[in-house]
Amino acid sequence: MYLQLSLLVCLPILSLQLTSDGCDTSETCVPIRTCDPIIEELQTAKATTNKDKKREIVNYVKSKICGARKDRLICCPDENGVGQVNQQQQGQAQPQQPREEFMGEFVNIFHDIAGEVYAVSDNQLLIKDFTYDGEGPDAFFLAGRDGNKPNPRSTNGDIVLAYPDNGVEYEYLDTNIPILPRFNGNKDIILTLPKGITVNDLKWLSVWCRDYKVNFGHAAF
Template sequence: MLKVISTGCIISLSLMACGGGSDSSTADTSQPAIQPSPVTYTGTFIDSPVQGLNYKTETQSGVTNANGEFIYQLNEKVTFSIGDIEFLETPVASVITPLTIFSTQYTNNTEVVNMLRLLQTLDVDGDAANGITLNDNIHALAANLTVDFASADFDSQVQQLVLDNNAVNISLISAAQAVMHFETTLGGSTGNEQSACGSDHPSVGFTGSFNTLAHDVTGDAEIIDNCTIAITNFNYDATAPAVYFYADNTDTSSIESFTLGDELRKDSVPYNNATIIVKLPNNHSLDDINTFSVWCVDFSVSFGDLIFTAP
């Protein structure tokens, strides 16, 4: 995303300013660091997609829509709730499930199972296969109600809520039924497939390879569909802070630059021929991308950049 200037100068700045190297030169901080424009991403809460969950992050709040979608910014945490029944706070992600909430991979985890049972039981039409929709008044019904998803008497804690909900189910469904549905969901659609983005933009299929400037950055990138970029064979020494994939619609960095994906790790465990998939944030399209770089935010230095071109 930088205009072509001395590669040696860029490497000197990046090594000194963003971790690594012993160059004795001093970074030029006369210009303010270019920070990413605030952008939002769309995540999905999945048992089936759940409509009607309250959610709150540091910057966003609302109710999940018919696709189970919620809005977030990078590096936030999100809390879902039904009335005063708050789910555990969890780091944001493109897809969140009860497994995510309870940090487990086991669908027979007691807390996971009870959350699945509650969500599927509260579904208005009682058919979780077509999505889970919570009644409009569910949050009022669950006001002043807290539950322990790990409790042996979980059923009795939510019994009155289920009755008051006035949906098809008047008692909690069985654990076996809830888990079977959830595992079917996990084995099929998550509502976040690349095909949902479409692939009719003329830039789909464009590719590029990083021009190495510092920190051993190499790799290739391809525009997979209207909102997805795949980075393959990616190498980076992971020794610098505040490094992101950046995009811009010019051939230089600007205040219109925006991030794609999470901050790259900074634990000095290098990326070796890694594959990373990033999604365009909300309110951005492929029209906003000309250059793509590995960017050190604090000192406005590119470690490697490319321009997408037709194959």
């Protein structure tokens, strides 16, 4: 709770003060402590040792500040349908609800891994009720196209599914892969596959610790 507040306090005052209506139509100006996507970005900034990545995240958060600075408000992606209402008012079609096809359930090995995996499109997975204690030093989602779980002797061809999704496709050895924080099962997670790969290509999904080459838990498809 104090992470996002302490980081926000350290952000310099913007040369252009945003107002409460300065958010996109798909965003709502809310207290920063209630915006999970922004909190996750700040947790990633705290965990990374890459100064450029940290600076990039801080600049992104700064760009989302809205309202009076003392109120600690942020432009948060709207999860309550306000953006959809705005689209309808503007004559745009309301997006269709995603399909949910059950793929598998996580089996815990270490660190309290749990959750159910669904396909919601050809290139996206949804994890419901995901839990993880956040104690792994180098843990992220890893998917594979062979076998029914990761092979610690060979990660060739395995697919990094970064969370939070920042639009970047990472190779396995990339040191900038976001490290997973703690999850207590109170939110759903969307994972986007790299270009050229579909959910039908996948055989398993793992919470994988690269430092120790250990599978914390996996779901077989």
